[in-house]
Amino acid sequence: MSRTVSSWILSSARNSIVCQGKGRWYSICIPNRNKTKWKLVVSKTQLFPAGGCSSDSPFPLQKAFRHTSTEEEHFSFQLSPSQINDILRAGELSHKTLGLSGRNASSVLRFESNQLASNSPMEDRRSAATCLQTAGMLLGVFDGHAGSACAQAVSERLLHYIAVSLMSRQSLEEIELAVEAMKPVRPILQRHRHPNDVEYREITSQYFENLRVYWQHLLDLDTEPGVSLEEAMVCAFKRLDSDISLEVQAPQENELMRNIALQVAFSGATACVAHVDGVHLHVANTGDCRAVLGVHEEDGTWSTLPLTRDHNACDEFEIRRLKREHPRSEEKTLFVNDRLLGILMPSRAFGDVQLKWSKELQHSVLENSCDVEALNIYQYVPPNYHTPPYLTAEPEVTYHKLRSKDKFLVIASDGLWEMLSNEKVVKLVAGHLTELNVQKPPLTFKKPVNLGYMHNLLLQRKSRGLASLDQNIATHLIRHAIGSNEYGEVDPEKLAAMLTLPEDLARMYRDDITVTVVYFNSETIESYYRNQ
Numbered sequence: 001m002s003r004t005v006s007s008w009i010l011s012s013a014r015n016s017i018v019c020q021g022k023g024r025w026y027s028i029c030i031p032n033r034n035k036t037k038w039k040l041v042v043s044k045t046q047l048f049p050a051g052g053c054s055s056d057s058p059f060p061l062q063k064a065f066r067h068t069s070t071e072e073e074h075f076s077f078q079l080s081p082s083q084i085n086d087i088l089r090a091g092e093l094s095h096k097t098l099g100l101s102g103r104n105a106s107s108v109l110r111f112e113s114n115q116l117a118s119n120s121p122m123e124d125r126r127s128a129a130t131c132l133q134t135a136g137m138l139l140g141v142f143d144g145h146a147g148s149a150c151a152q153a154v155s156e157r158l159l160h161y162i163a164v165s166l167m168s169r170q171s172l173e174e175i176e177l178a179v180e181a182m183k184p185v186r187p188i189l190q191r192h193r194h195p196n197d198v199e200y201r202e203i204t205s206q207y208f209e210n211l212r213v214y215w216q217h218l219l220d221l222d223t224e225p226g227v228s229l230e231e232a233m234v235c236a237f238k239r240l241d242s243d244i245s246l247e248v249q250a251p252q253e254n255e256l257m258r259n260i261a262l263q264v265a266f267s268g269a270t271a272c273v274a275h276v277d278g279v280h281l282h283v284a285n286t287g288d289c290r291a292v293l294g295v296h297e298e299d300g301t302w303s304t305l306p307l308t309r310d311h312n313a314c315d316e317f318e319i320r321r322l323k324r325e326h327p328r329s330e331e332k333t334l335f336v337n338d339r340l341l342g343i344l345m346p347s348r349a350f351g352d353v354q355l356k357w358s359k360e361l362q363h364s365v366l367e368n369s370c371d372v373e374a375l376n377i378y379q380y381v382p383p384n385y386h387t388p389p390y391l392t393a394e395p396e397v398t399y400h401k402l403r404s405k406d407k408f409l410v411i412a413s414d415g416l417w418e419m420l421s422n423e424k425v426v427k428l429v430a431g432h433l434t435e436l437n438v439q440k441p442p443l444t445f446k447k448p449v450n451l452g453y454m455h456n457l458l459l460q461r462k463s464r465g466l467a468s469l470d471q472n473i474a475t476h477l478i479r480h481a482i483g484s485n486e487y488g489e490v491d492p493e494k495l496a497a498m499l500t501l502p503e504d505l506a507r508m509y510r511d512d513i514t515v516t517v518v519y520f521n522s523e524t525i526e527s528y529y530r531n532q
Contacts, residue, residue: 084495105521108276109520112474113474118506124513125141125198126142126155127159129189129192131163135278138159140271140272141411142271143269145269146268149264151269161237164236175215234284234397238393244264263375268352271286272291278524280402282399286348286350288417289411290422292304292425294426295403302426302427312345313339314338326387330384340355341384348391355382356391362379411516411518413514415511418510433473474517482510482513
């Protein structure tokens with residue numbers, strides 16, 4: 001990005017017309033590389049009332065270099081390389097699975113994840129966990145809108161709902177008996193968290209009680225729970241969304257918990273969750289997050305295998321589905337300006353009760369609440385709102401049987417996919433993987449050793465580019481997503497400009513980005529097929 005372009009960004013922002021209003025959802029035109037793309041922009045939501053827990057960005061380091069407004073007198077796009085790295089690497093998370101062998105070996109070698117905020121506070125969330133009472137690992141990315149409340153709740157709860165759905169009747173009976181006897185309950189999941197990940201500690205007990213009601217419901221069924229993994233994931237998604245809706249309708253004396261329930265229900269989140277168990281990969285997707293598989297073909301080339309569909313107005317299947325679910329008289333008003341009812345980009349999401357409840361129910365809940373305006377919650381019924389619900393959290397589940405040539409899975413929020421194509425993402429991960437696999441040249445010394453000889457060896461090692469390479473692949477992807485020029489190379493000036501964009505401007509140029517990359521263990525996958 002040249003200085004001219006940097007100056008243009010600043011001047012255009014200062015001269016722009018600011019749209020004001022009480023509506024939580026409004027639209028602006030967003031320059032996206034060389035194309036103009038319309039996106040839904042939402043108001044910032046304070047997650048907790050005064051005196052409660054703070055909901056600031058989980059990565060405060062990023063904000064240290066970020067301007068709060070384009071009106072600042074000494075505005076600069078300057079960042080040193082070390083400052084750029086500090087910002088990009090603040091949200092890094094990685095986990096390597098235990099080196100088990102034989103039948104207990106995991107097909108997941110490791111995963112690496114990172115996040116970069118555009119909104120303040122960030123509206124994306126992520127989760128990863130190992131199932132302790134069933135087999136497999138769960139990894140999810142959640143893209144919030146109209147605030148971070150719904151994405152936060154879903155990221156904390158959904159993996160538990162899926163894990164419970166997969167448990168046997170005997171295991172469910174054991175944990176129910178333990179709870180009844182007030183004895184310790186064996187953990188269901190081992191969470192893999194970033195130290196700064198946000199958590200709703202004040203409402204954890206209520207979340208547990210509602211999870212318990214869910215497993216009691218599964219015990220009441222005549223059939224064995226969790227027979228089909230696809231059905232279990234669909235059931236978990238739908239049940240959690242139902243609980244989010246019911247929790248805000250239930251009487252609640254605790255004001256903090258009441259406010260959280262309101263904000264969770266009246267904001268929204270899309271979700272993409274992968275379950276990996278041996279060679280069995282299931283991906284459940286609701287909304288416009290995306291999962292793409294990187295495949296290393298026999299001829300040495302790399303190919304992409306998308307495992308999700310973007311659920312939005314650009315998808316013909318979604319358009320036809322919604323037309324089937326609503327009267328013919330609404331065909332022309334279901335999607336307006338490529339948005340559901342002219343409001344929302346994704347056509348599936350958690351929360352967003354404004355597009356699921358009747359007008360009467362919305363009015364009743366908000367009328368009986370405290371100062372909802374202070375929570376940035378406003379009753380808004382869009383035009384042509386006749387036959388709700390218009391939105392569903394039901395996921396589309398894809399099954400894929402892993403092969404030895406399936407090397408990695410990329411799960412990311414749409415902030416990444418708006419900047420990089422599926423093919424570009426796979427190419428970047430593959431190239432990064434190749435670079436990391438290049439062995440560092442051994443420091444074999446000839447006698448006698450002198451400083452000049454040592455210096456030459458170190459220069460050879462440095463020339464391989466290993467010293468400057470991001471160790472975390474998610475960071476590598478984010479760096480390219482926001483810093484690449486028209487030639488696909490990272491432009492340091494553009495990268496610095498994109499990272500220093502102030503809060504009142506950043507969302508016009510980039511969205512929150514969350515990326516998780518899962519690397520598969522080819523040896524474990526090959527051994528599965530050998531033992532068949």
